[in-house]
Amino acid sequence: MKFQAPKGVSEYVPPRSRAFEWTRDTLVSAAKHSGYQLVELPVFEDTELFTRGVGASTDVVSKEMYTFEDRGGRSITLRPEGTVGALRAIIEHGLDRGVLPARVFYVGPFFRAERPQAGRYRQFYSVGIEAVGIEDPALDAEVIAIAHAGFRALGLKQFRLEITSLGDATSRAAHRIDLVKYIETLDLDEATLARSVINPLRIFDDKREDIRAKMASAPILLDYLSDDSQENFLAVQDHLRALKIDFVINPRMVRGLDYYTGTTFEFVHDLLGAQSGIGGGGRYSGLMEEIGGQNLTGIGFGLGIDRALLAAEAEGVVPVSAFASDVYVIPLGTPAKSHALVIAALMREANITCEIAFGDRALKSAMKSADKSQARFVVVLGESEIASGSVEIKHMETGTTTSVTLTSLVQALQNALLAK
RNA sequence: GUGGACGUAGCUCAGCUGGUAGAGCACCCGGUUGUGGUCCGGGAUGUCGCGGGUUCGAGCCCCGUCGUUCACCCCA
Structure with a gap:
């Protein structure tokens, strides 16, 4: 099913x-x-x-x-x-x-x-x-x-x-009387006639040419105001x-x-x-x-x-709304994932939108996803970064990277995002 | 409720007068160890909406059915 x-x-x-x-x-x-x-x-x-x-x-x-x-x-x-x-x-x-x-x-x-x-x-x-x-x-x-x-x-x-x-109400009542009289003189099909009984005004809205022609000289409500x-x-x-x-x-x-x-x-x-x-x-x-x-x-x-x-x-006026995270975090290996989760949470607290690459894909593959996500920055988090406590922030547009300490990462990203 | 058109891979579609399914895009992997966008190579994917019929044989023909879509009615 x-x-x-x-x-x-x-x-x-x-x-x-x-x-x-x-x-x-x-x-x-x-x-x-x-x-x-x-x-x-x-x-x-x-x-x-x-x-x-x-x-x-x-x-x-x-x-x-x-x-x-x-x-x-x-x-x-x-x-x-x-x-x-x-x-x-x-x-x-x-x-x-x-x-x-x-x-x-x-x-x-x-x-x-x-x-x-x-x-x-x-x-x-x-x-x-x-x-x-x-x-x-x-x-x-x-x-x-x-x-x-x-x-x-x-x-x-x-x-x-x-x-x-x-x-x-009085305007409408007066008009309705005349309109009904007018409609009664017309040769209309059954369904249309039935509609006119419910609300004679409806006939004005008919899209069929012959009906429109017949209604051309019908009394107009505005004249009865x-x-x-x-x-x-x-x-x-x-x-x-x-x-x-x-x-x-x-x-x-x-x-x-x-x-x-x-x-x-x-x-x-x-x-x-x-x-x-x-x-x-x-x-x-x-x-x-x-x-x-x-x-x-x-x-x-x-x-x-x-x-x-x-x-x-x-x-053609819909903006090409660039839906993109500010930062794309790529963890390499299981221990790095915990770090990535923690860092991502810190970023979000600092009002930085970020997403994490999940699964166990090759770095190259994750980078492709990062590219497609249109994120402004990428942070790769592997064994060496965790060991050294220092990470690189990659600016995707220019391809340049900046090295910062893990502890100052959120602050650095905030500055980079403001700098634009 | 009434009428027309259409239903083939995730998407857009091709498939000649019937002979047991294809393209582009997207996706995945790779082009020497952990860095994207171009390029190149490779790969997975479909009960051809469903059911019946005709036929040696149907995605292509017929009937039905469901769905989508456009229009009428009406409305946002």
């Missing part, structure tokens, strides 16, 4: 795992630098949290969740997205009763039982932020700016920001302009999660396949209350780490 990873998961092993770490950490930094603090959350939750929060009618909930019964008979679901879990934690720990907005970020794996394809996995990684308790267009703009900054920090250029506003919503949306745009963040208004943008209201946005990358969204988010006004919290509004985003990495690779 040859085991394989479960279908459709994204796995990262060396050397690409370094690029993954870089992507994840860069995006996380954008959140941290903006005052957001970590919430380390469970990857599974009470199923009902998602059915209520995300919306039972969404594809995510209706057909993409990994749901199972635990041993106590509870229905558990592997989290398909991050927002509702983060809000649940905020409510449970009373973070929404302190200084507002309560600002948190999360990072980790998410799960959706879909057919995998380029950039779409059954286990994927996201970093997200949530700011709860304040309604302010400037906050909306800042949330967008943080995501933007994260992508820019990765070096991405070939992406665009699309924004729209879903308005308030109340004065307040309109003013709010314009303010967000003004702030984005002040930040010099380019955006396009996409009135047909549809998000897959039902809880969005007001400002919503998506980052789309040009070089990805069909799954080109590298991040998105928006404001949610009823969600906190829906899952049992106070009636507070919030806004947040989720950024796809896997896709951001794919995008960075497509743009």
Whole structure:
């Protein structure tokens, strides 16, 4: 039996795992630098949290969740997205009763039982932020700016920001009536019609040409915004302009999660396949209350780490991250191994990264490994070194060696590393 | 859930109209005693995804199955 990873998961092993770490950490930094603090959350939750929060009618909930019964008979679901879990934690720990907005970020794996394809996995990684308790267009703009900054920090250029506003409840209700009327005049296939009943906005997102043509003159939600919503949306745009963040208004943008209201946005990358969204988010006004919290509004985003990495690779901006130890220690013979272990431990205490050549290979062979490891220095530890108490530090780039006493080795290496 | 493409050494792939498996890279050893990168020589490695069928004979043909991948749906 040859085991394989479960279908459709994204796995990262060396050397690409370094690029993954870089992507994840860069995006996380954008959140941290903006005052957001970590919430380390469970990857599974009470199923009902998602059915209520995300919306039972969404594809995510209706057909993409990994749901199972635990041993106590509870229905558990592997989290398909991050927002509702983060809000649940905020409510449970009373973070929404302190200084507002309560600002948190999360990072980790998410799960959706879909057919995998380029950039779409059954286990994927996201970093997200949530700011709860304040309604302010400037906050909306800042949330967008943080995501933007994260992508820019990765070096991405070939992406665009699309924004729209879903308005308030009255705006949406008025639009929906007209939109449904419009859709009823169209000749649509059964599946599409069924989708329109669940959420008529979804039809805007259809990729088929004939459907797009039919929807070309459909009523647009932006035309139905109340004065307040309109003013709010314009303010967000003004702030984005002040930040010099380019955006396009996409009135047909549809998000897959039902809880969005007001400002919503998506980052789309040009070089990805069909799954080109590298991040998105928006404001949610009823969600906190829906899952049992106070009636507070919030806004947040989720950024796809896997896709951001794919995008960075497509743009060729992934740094050639030289993963290398500072020092490579080669012990020759059994007694030398103990010394090597002790010296390596001392180096690590002194914050020098080092690795040891294990096994009983010829020196030449070990040197080849040292070379491949890209370590800056090599220290050979054999009988003569132990006997004399003096070792040579070899600088791999220049090939030169420096002789030092065993007792001053760590100090000498520290100096050499600083000298660079 | 639907459709297409593909499944040969660790990786990338070759294998002519069916005749009992190959290359490059990587890996290991060596080129005189304990010092890498180039070069040279040598070496190990595969139930050709799996099961069945056709055939004297199948990696090459047929069927099924599993997997990978791309697209639809949908989304990070």
